[in-house]
Amino acid sequence: MPSESDKNNSNTSKRRRRWRANRRDRTAVAQENAVEIRNIDIGEPDANAEYYIAQKTKKSPLYLRAFYEWQGGVTNEISEGSKFILFGQKGTGKTAILRHLENSTSQTIPTSFVVFRKEIIEEANLANLATTFAASLVVDEEKIKDSKFYYHAMKRLLLTFLLSKCSELDQAPDDVSWFTKLYNDLKGSGIGQIAALVTDSVIGSIQSLEVDVGAISGGTVSVNASKAIKRSNDAFQKYAFEQFIKKNLRARIFLDEMHFAYRDTEGLSADASLVRDTILAVREINERLIENGIDALVIISVRSEFLEHQEIAVADVAHTIESYGIELSWENAPYDRNHPMFEMMAERLKVSLGENFDKQTMIANFIPIGLANDFLEYTWGKPRDIVRYFKSLKATFPSRSSIKKGKEYSSVIRRYSQAAWQDQKAALASFVPKNCIPKLEEVLQEISNRNFDNSKKYKKKDIAIELKDAFDEMVKSGISYDIKELIKLLYIVGVFSVRYRDAGQQEIIHQFHRGNRHPYTDGYYYVHRAVAKALS
Known part of the structure; x- marks a missing residue:
């Protein structure tokens, strides 16, 4: 009669045989569909880049064709309107969620997708307005953080985005004559053009103070930009909401990639204050839309890392995030081969390799045996990491249909690590x-x-x-x-x-x-x- 030890050894041997057989089966599936890695659609680590590339190639972005949401909940709460601030660390998939929501919402409701960094920072150049709009005029922002300059500027911009979704508008009153001039240019303009037009109107509001700069301080005078814009905005907001109600506005504005970079002390404060005040402006507008029963919403994504910044980590922002924010986080995922990033990537690869391709087959063929946990230690546990790994794999071994050796894996990891560090430097x-x-x-x-x-x-x-x-x-x-x-x-x-x-x-x-x-x-x-x- 076999001993208990013999039984355990026998069971272990059976499990090993089954595991080897399953691995052979997965390898057979991959070999049956053997496709060179260069011909597999991987996508991009950055969802906005993936979107623009897809637009150029006339394809649907991979994050739409293989949409994956771990544990769910985020898309439902935002699509229902109970939450309108999506926050999470860099690389957690915020843009993919927003793009997915914009794509599904646009079937029934007019939408706009605003890439904050591209459309607002670059095209409208709003973050530099504090010091560069006129050679002889200086905005006194009291070190930026005490000013509401950006708050009012962003409210004007967001209200204009919403008005662009209305049908023909009524004549604007005399006290918002700047909008009357802008309205004709607004029709048919893209988001970036609208941002630039509104920025010009902000400059005009400040310059309309008609101060005699030559008689004061040698040609330079400080003005309170915040008050100048607020006076102009009060009447504009009243007019805008009258139009929203009268025209039965239905709209969703998606605002993505709130971003700033350290250029100098003043530039950093300006960028950070712009992020902070945009969050507060979004809250103010959305609350007014909800109060008036208007089926419109501004939905925004914010990096968690930015919420730690001293200019942004203020009480109003913290309360706003707590009340209206929902976090996109992968931090509680198991740190082994059951991590959801593997499932997410397998869904992407299925688009090229067929429905029989699954997570286990992917690991067996593209991450050499026993190295799944090692790979995770090179990541930050986010979806962007595994897309970057496969992109590095594609660049390193384009003509292969799998990799099996540790040395090959090491070559991919080195390329992946170099790309990952460049991304980290961007965050820094x-x-x-x-x-x-x-x-x-x-x-x-x-x-x-x-x-x-x-x-x-x-x-x-x-x-x-x-x-x-x-x-x-x-x-x-x-x-x-x-x-x-x-x-x-x-x-x-x-x-x-x-x-x-x-x-x-x-x-x-x-x-x-x-x-x-x-x-x-x-x-x-x-x-x-x-x-x-x-x-x-």
Whole structure:
């Protein structure tokens, strides 16, 4: 009679045989549909880029053809109108959600999709209005953060977007004559053109003060831009809502990619204040639309990282996000082969490889055996990461239909890591002056080398010492936060993780993207594996 040990060994052997047989079956499925990776539609890590490429090639974007939402709930709450602020970390899929909602909503309701960075920042150049609209006129914004300049400017812009969805409008009253002049140009204009036209009207509202700049301060005078626009806006808002009600407005405006980058102290404050005041303007307009029973809504996406910025992390914004926001997060996903990013990517690959292709087949053929968990350690647990991995795979081995060897995987990971670090640097640019990033890279490279050979362990105080020279350069460039805040920001964007051992000597890893908002205070700091690989 076989012993208990023999039975266990026998069962283990059976499981292994079944696993090998299943793997052979999955490989057979892939081989049956063997397609060179170059011919597989991967999509893009950035959903807006995917959209524009699809427009050029006359195809539907892959995020629409293979839409995937882990756990659901987000699209329902936004489409029902109970929430209108979608927030989450960079790369979590906010744009894909908004694009999906815009696509489905546009079947029955007029819509516009506004890429904030492209249409507002670049085309309207709104963030630079504070200092560049006239050589002899300076807007006194009291360090920007105390001003409501952008709040009123964005309200005007958003109301104009909504008016553009109405049928023929009634004549505007005399006290909003600027809109009468703009209305004829508005018809048939794109979003970017509308933004530029409204920006011109904002400038006109300020310049209409008719001050004698030559008689004051040697040709320069400070004006309160906020009050100038508010006076002009009050009558415009009254007129706009009268038209919304009379014309039975139905509309959805989707506002995406709220973005800013550190250029200098004034530029950073201006950009951050623009993000902050846009959130508040969206809330104000939506509440008025709801109060008046108007079937219209402005829906906005915001990066969670930006909500940590000192210019944005104010009470009004926090309350607005809490009341009207819904978070898109993958932080509670299992960090193994059951992570939903694998399922999401498999849905994308099915478009090219057929319905028989599934997640297990994908892992078996494109992530060598036993390396799924290793791959996750090179990611930030977000959908963008796995799309970037497959894009790197396509660029590295375009003529292959699978990869099996660890060496091949390592080549893909290196290319992926380099692309991922470029993306991380873009996130850092919101807080770190661009000219200071090379020095910061040198420091991170030194730390990651020591992490790798275990020649030195870094606690928070040690990281502060290593970062001091780079931080001093940032101070010279005008940053106002301290070195502790810099370390916190590097942790938030995912450059650092923190490790420690619990009472049972089990290693615990804290990472912001996995829900650890406040890392263990006495832990050791490590550079993220993808960043370390890119810098090696």
